[in-house]
Amino acid sequence: MVDIIVCVKRVPDTSEAEVIIKDDKRAIKDADLTFDINEWDNYAIEEAILKKEALGGKVTVIGVGGEEVNEVLRRCLAKGADEAIRLTDPAFDGSDGYAIAKILSAAIKDLQYDFVFTGAQAGDDSYGVTGQMLAEILGIPHATMVTKVDINNGTARIRRELEGGLEEVDEINKPAVFCIQTGLNEPRYVSIMGIRKVSKKEIPVKAAADIGISADEVGEVGSMVKLEEFSIPPAGELAEMIEGTPDEAAGKLAAILKEKGAF
């Protein structure tokens, strides 16, 4: 049996989309952006459900944010999570990774769990700190960039991804936080029918007061870092663009490669 809490975030997909900065330079325009569960979290929830399916136990998902977060929480429920909790309070707005970790820890500290899984980072602000900070606040160990989790009684044997194709094997006692790296499983599909089946399941909403955290510990005031402004990265020395139809461009490129002695 293993009880796992998974922290999930809803993020805009900006991999291909045009990203436009708002006039106040402190946010991006999200009108035409689409949102989804953070890619890393998607692997985290899958791993938790796989562990539950193998060992028994319970999976609880937690998300911070407004009602729109339900979308992501519902999908996690449909995938096989047992319960979802949404942490919502206007005071949470503007939280950095540290403030989010405080919010999560306030909600998690009273729950029953063996492990907490988070994504190794989020695709929007890329802080990559939430899980580690959460662990520190909860007073338990953690590991980041986790690419394999084997749970045996109270101990987990994990792999961490290092740079250059090297991995590290560690052993960690429960309770612990694992920040999950992509690629360690194959996240499942949930059909809309599956999501509809859980649409009636209630997702409790908790505000700052409900989890015993004061407004000055969260949001911008409770954060470590403050955003000054966004800008578009300087283009650097941009590539020379080869114009034309695919055929023409490929032809020109072939000529350039020949001239450069590539073949």
Place this chain on the structure above:
Amino acid sequence: MAEIFVLAEHRQGVIRDVTFEMLGEGKKVAEALGADLTAVLLGSGVQDFAEKLKDWANKVIFVDDPKLENFNAEAYQKVLSSLISERKPVLTMIGNTSFGLDLAPALAVELKMPIATDCIGIEVDGGKVKVIRNIYSGKINARMSFRDDATQYMVTVRASAFPAPESAPGLGGAVESVASPLTEEIDYKKFIAYEEAAVGEVDITAADILVSVGRGIGDVENIPLAEELAKVLGGVVACSRPVVDKKWLPKPRQVGTSGKTVKPKLYLALGISGAFQHLAGMQASDLIVAVNKDPKAPIFSVANYGIVGDIMKVMPVLKDKITELKG
């Protein structure tokens, strides 16, 4: 005098590049802050490293302890929190690496010190430290400052964001050994072993020409298109990480921070957006050509030549044209 800490990162007997990149940048920041630059080194039997680092910093302090032989964030955290509490550096710089990210965020919380991760720029503005972070798939830079009441800061620095100086600036710092505060082994988190990702049939690091495909290749069925192109060029196929995640190509083909670092004569990036983890593994290539549907894909900022277009259309034609030109 005020002090800046740079935590030296080393693994399997090698000081990692990010250390020198941080020391290079740290020197500039130290000057702007009127502070000394101190390299901090933790490990077992690392005296030699300390000697090596002394020309890079005004001071090298090292903690030598068998319990620090392999990196363990828990042990490192204990040692560093004691060092930082005692010496109160204005700024502590740690690599934004697998090692640094396992360590720094929890350390910062313990010390109640504000931290900014994954920084690509560090500025000193009126005595205050500000950072630039690169977010939203590399499309936005965010300038961030720290909590107003902060007097000490921690940053993790993106690998390759700053160039390492060609040679040590010859600071000739004093080397100081500090006793380890660790009293016992950490028993709840243990390092077991390093494991190399399996070596595949091809060694992409040895190839002169790499035809590298990203998520834009769309499907495993399309990999042969890239293989054919590689064949006429006399190169081999490499890829970005999603391609490995999807099991379209084996792990040893992956270029980037969690894959291989390559430096071929020609790197053809097809349907790769150019996330920094990918760029880090290939930007030193002699000639980079990128083909991507998205004219704003960050890959174009490191490429020498670019084509905005569909790789599915470009790959076959390019293959034919090259075959033609080869005669």
Place this chain on the structure above:
Amino acid sequence: METEIAENDFIQRYDLYGCIQCGKCTGGCPVSLKSPLNIRRLVNEATLLDPSEAAQGKADLIGDCTTCETGTLRCPNGVKPSEVVIGIRGVLIEQGEMPQTVQEALESAFTKGNPFGRAKNKRAEWAADLDVKNIADGDKADMLYYVCCEASYDPRAQDVAKSIVNVLKTAGVDFGILGNSEVCCGSEMRRLGEEGLFEELAENNMAQFNDLGIKHIVTTSPHCFNALKNEYADANFEVQHYTQLVSNLIDSDRLKFTKSVDKRVTYHDPCFLGKQNKVFDEPRNILRSIPGIEFVEFDRSHEKSLCCEGGGGRMWVDSESDANGRQSEVRVRDAAEMGVDIIAVACPFCMLTLEDAVKAEELEEKIQILDISELVNQAL
């Protein structure tokens, strides 16, 4: 809306007792020759077994069906074999048995409103320089031009959207698009077996059409056309395929040709326009009206038109049967024998599969695949 599959409601849902196992469906099935899929047997199994048993081991096989509805057309008793295929795919989807490409297409349609994983805020990029009204942005127009995901994102299919825009403008039609707010019609999602996702997309689309007071829609793709016309519940708008509209424009002299296209042209009937909606004459009327075109028919035309295998979710599923040749290749070889210069198409899927086949058969020098709207444009 509950669409839960009960124990064995396949029989009722698809009226399977009507099946007399005559085998006419299999006899006409275009993929039965090259793939092990036997549609008669499949319907039989769906009658005798419960849905999950009927689906067992079918994951690959079922991928072969293009839902062209030849079987439906041929059935003497009104059974719809391709709906049974969709039902079984639905069971497989619920069990999570699907190729990764399908999973990604479904997820993308759900989160991004298109099955190609493309950014929503780039959907209308193709129209950036065209000065087209955007109804979703508040512009008023008599007619909505519903572009289709394929024509919005695929560079080749974008040419079709651009030529349709030009044709409509030339004829003085008052139309607009939805820009980045257009969302997938869900037709292909339904055929991949994701009925729930189809319903979700349909509901979102209906809500948007209603909000904007849209009464008249014209589509690029026969697939969108079919879905909007026959599968959207409570639709209170009129929908036309663009060939219907353009044929009218020609007949009412609103569109006049000034140039001649001196080519030998045949027409490939899209299943979703021809077989499934009996729109046979309008595309032909357009082609015959274009000065200079020498129009010839495929031997297999109208109801008997050979499916190109691009629809019914096949865009995301590779069929093992493709090793035995593709129908699109048969089609272009036939056309080559007929000595035509151009195969005219009226569907983005047909366009892409046939263009591929032209390359595979190395007929690029001989045969061109052009959308009817592109031919119209050439003659304006």
